[in-house]
Amino acid sequence: MFVCLFIVIVFLMYGVIPTVMIRSFSLRIYKKGMNGIALTFDDGPDPIYTPQLLDLLKKHHVKATFFVVGSKAKKYPHIIKRIDEEGHAIGLHHYHHISNWILLPFFVEWELKKTADVIEEITGKRPVLYRPPWGHFNLFTLFTQKRYKTVMWTYILGDWKASLGANRLYERLKNCRKDGAIIVLHDSGSTLGADEEAPKYMLKALERFLKENNDIRWTSADEW
Incomplete structure (x- = not known):
């Protein structure tokens, strides 16, 4: 019983509480852009949907930001x-889609460096943008973040x-029309907790949204 309680306390102190604090007080993170609306996509690249x-x-004629998984980037260079040649921004989303809650500092560093190396090898550019998987931080990521724009x-x-479907997702997208908004969508359904065919419905909803909202000023995270 004591061991279980100790593990829970360590888990809370190492991962959950730092995540709540960083996200609540916007410590070295961007939760809002400056001008226009930013479309961002996580978990790719995917050979079918991306x-x-x-x-x-x-x-x-929309520019977006892709937070890519390093192992997938290496597989689909x-x-x-x-993505790079068409003018989109590329950021880090770990080499494996794994939470900072269960990564020790050394492994967080490795995940980021490995992904950055892969992207730089392909594009010739060293990425400076970062989004942790599931938006999870840990006790040490505030220090790691110093080198990146999170x-x-x-x-x-x-x-x-x-199960959300294209129509319901479209309705949610309509409510995101606010200057400075950062919208996150997913161009891969192969990660834990996701449905493999989910990006199919995302694409349908996004196509309708872009078609009906061609007056929006779109921006990408590297413009901030």
Whole structure:
């Protein structure tokens, strides 16, 4: 009983409480942009959905920010190269999609450096943007963050669940039309807790939203 209680306390002190504090008081993080609306995408690249998303963004002349998983970037370098060549910003989302709550400081450093190395090898550019998986921080990530611009979100819409559907997601997107908003969506459904086909509905909702809101000034995180 004592051991279990000790583990819970350590878990709270190391991961949960720092996350609540950092996000509540916006400590070295961006939860809002400056001008326009920023579209951001997590968990890619995906060989099926990311190219479709890039086609859609190109069609509507929208620039976005992609927080990519390093292991996927290494597997699909041609997609990373296309993201960069089409003028989108690329940020870090760990080499594996794993929470900071269960990573010791050394492994957090490794996750970030490995992902940055992969992206730099493909694009020739060293990424400076970072979004931790699930938005989780730990006791030491405030120090790690000094080297990166940590971008969170204003709106997270639950698009990783296929049950949300395109229509409901579209309605949620409509409520995000506020200057400085940072919207997070997901171009891959292969991570823990996500539905594999969920990006299909995200793309449908986003296509409708972009078509009906062509007056929006879109921005990407590297413009701040």
